[in-house]
Ligand code: SF4
Ligand code: SF4
């Protein structure tokens with residue numbers, strides 16, 4: 001697969017662009033830049049969105065189909081790789097640009113569609129059934145009657161400051177990144193500003209940490225810059241191990257240079273000569289592309305010693321995580337980079353004074369950093385025009401779950417959740433009702449339908465007991481059981497608790513047990529059992545508060561969030577599970593009761609053979625019955641009956 | 650793992666620094682699929698750390714393995730999105746079919762199972778991978794078919 005990811009390097013040309021000497025370029029050089037940029041196209045360019053999401057959807061096969069198509073017909077076209085536009089539901093995406101014409105994106109390009117699409121396109125026809133849209137352009141002739149991509153509901157509300165390159169440029173090419181304005185901010189920072197000034201600029205922009213509570217980034221940087229030390233370190237936390245969050249991975253796969261640039265600026269601002277980017281080793285493609293970007297930047301003199309004669313030295317190192325959710329905590333992350341068990345330690349001392357190797361260290365979340373080049377480029381005042389007063393800028397989300405269009409989304413702060421779910425996401429598929437949202441992973445919170453008008457900013461969400469957290473938005477429909485979901489989160493937290501402090505270690509386990517109890521088939525039917533279970537629920541809330549108040553690090557402190565926020569938002573469902581032993585979503589299998597519809601039953605005996613407890617009785621060719629006392633609710637009969645005779649209630 | 654390979658890995662880290670521990674272990678695991686006792690001891694000699702310290706670090710992180718993987722390595726996504734679309738049942742199904750749980754390898758060395766947090770296919774969930782092939786919208790029946798297929802082709 002390497003063949004189409006390769007990129008030729010136009011070293012000297014790109015150096016000229018980086019030096020800002022575009023005015024001195026001759027015609028040929030200018031043309032070459034236009035070429036790299038895609039402003040000038042002399043042969044058809046076919047770009048395939050190639051990343052984890054598209055590979056899962058089948059991009060490898062699509063690539064082969066395109067290559068075969070071109071080879072068989074001996075068509076001279078350039079095959080290019082791009083990142084994802086963010087609309088995962090439409091993957092694999094394929095862009096085609098013919099000389100002089102606007103670039104068009106096709107969606108769900110599976111191998112069997114390739115020749116249909118390309119046959120048509122090469123005959124100057126856009127097959128409407130496969131097209132997503134065309135990209136607006138002043139330089140090329142637009143196609144008639146083809147919608148513009150940026151006007152589609154999924155993209156319309158978005159404002160892509162951070163994602164602007166994703167799905168547009170080749171993530172393997174530093175040249176493409178540079179001609180699209182890349183590394184301009186970094187060079188501007190090291191040439192025109194002192195580190196202090198960069199910190200002030202970021203402070204003025206009002207940028208707040210995207211990972212958690214929203215601490216002002218510029219302020220954090222200044223503390224570190226001003227802490228006396230021989231060395232300082234920057235750590236970028238790109239280890240999103242939250243289930244349901246995939247934004248950071250997609251950005252690293254789609255536009256890795258933007259992260260390298262952001263890290264470089266931040267390192268300069270805090271006086272660090274060494275920076276670490278932490279991400280999970282499981283994200284193989286992201287690791288590979290990021291490492292490639294770092295290497296390219298070094299080759300081009302953008303990293304290393306005395307960068308562009310500024311006197312600034314910087315080395316960026318990738319640190320691959322080995323699977324520990326708790327490393328989302330900054331002190332645990334530091335321990336992990338030092339080669340130790342990733343366990344948090346009490347603060348203070350804060351990492352800004354004593355961090356990695358006991359030196360002042362800034363740990364920033366990846367998305368926070370990605371805002372920095374934008375701020376340097378446009379200035380604080382212009383940056384602040386996006387978003388709300390107290391939460392300027394944009395927020396990137398990964399939207400998934402029971403939703404029509406899932407994907408990577410960037411919106412200005414202050415947009416309502418309703419818009420994210422309905423306008424961008426297209427609502428819940430199959431006309432099902434929306435039950436609620438899970439925001440920010442296990443550490444976040446749950447919101448119901450009634451909260452949909454909530455605007456996305458730090459303050460409003462905090463009032464509801466949620467944080468922006470990891471940026472995962474998981475949509476639940478009526479077939480999602482809230483208890484099952486909380487149980488799932490609690491199971492994860494229980495496993496990932498590092499075990500250092502008792503409230504978190506034991507509390508998460510106990511909370512998980514209580515939830516298990518509530519969703520289990522009761523063993524005996526007498527009143528005291530119900531009472532016992534109910535006591536569990538009362539305790540659950542108290543327990544959650546204790547864990548919240550007494551845990552050492554954020555993992556434990558926030559472990560209560562899913563419980564507390566769902567109890568307050570979905571109390572009725574808890575009560576149904578407890579008192580009525582009913583799971584309205586039909587997910588908690590043990591709480592369902594099964595009946596056989598005598599009119600439908602053919603007496604085929606399959607269910608009776610499969611039932612593990614012998615709860616089904618009846619003779620062949622006669623209707624069967626379920627002896628409820630013996631049934632354990634495993635649903636095996638329900639799944640095995642070919643005649644739909646088994647009814648679940 | 651033969652000594653030469655291990656040596657080559659260690660040569661990539663010329664400085665004896667604890668910071669290199671996790672990357673070295675990752676390299677070893679990448680090469681041979683899991684961590685052997687010998688390798689751990691060698692690394693200990695090299696980094697001047699007792700083997701117990703290395704085990705204490707390695708066992709803390711879930712991605713380190715001390716058992717070889719199966720010939721067919723199954724990855725099941727347990728991201729939130731896959732979960733609410735029914736991924737939990739698949740884990741049970743694998744257990745019923747192959748008698749293995751997360752991180753385990755079947756006795757005959759054919760199959761191993763790993764639960765991962767997100768495979769990036771949220772809209773197509775539940776997602777599973779077998780070696781490097783992806784399967785989307787996996788149901789219990791589909792899972793059984795896939796596994797049977799692999800078993801048969803093996804025989
Ligand atoms: S709160 Fe939990 S994860 Fe954090 S230090 Fe304590 S035990 Fe470890
Ligand atoms: S499997 Fe269905 S049709 Fe056959 S005996 Fe059971 S309930 Fe009746």
Ligand code: SF4
Nearest residue numbers: 611631632634635637
């Ligand atoms: S749900 Fe399970 S235990 Fe109950 S009748 Fe059906 S097969 Fe038997």
